[in-house]
Amino acid sequence: MCNFCNGTHVMKDDNGPLAFFVTCPVCGPKSAEVLEADRKERLRRLEEARAKFKKEAV
Numbered sequence: 001m002c003n004f005c006n007g008t009h010v011m012k013d014d015n016g017p018l019a020f021f022v023t024c025p026v027c028g029p030k031s032a033e034v035l036e037a038d039r040k041e042r043l044r045r046l047e048e049a050r051a052k053f054k055k056e057a058v
């Protein structure tokens with residue numbers, strides 16, 4: 001795993017009053033596969049939250 005970004009492909013650059021997220025200089029930007037996996041994971045979590053909400057609403 002990359003020591004700069006811990007495999008996230010982004011690093012927090014907080015050398016100033018504003019914090020920026022910058023692409024990791026070692027790993028480069030996220031690949032399309034990684035972005036797609038991220039998207040699917042987010043959707044999955046959203047569905048989980050929705051199912052939980054439905055259960056609690058009844």
Ligand SMILES: [Zn+2]
Pocket residue numbers: 002003004005006007008009024025026027028
């Ligand atoms: Zn990296």
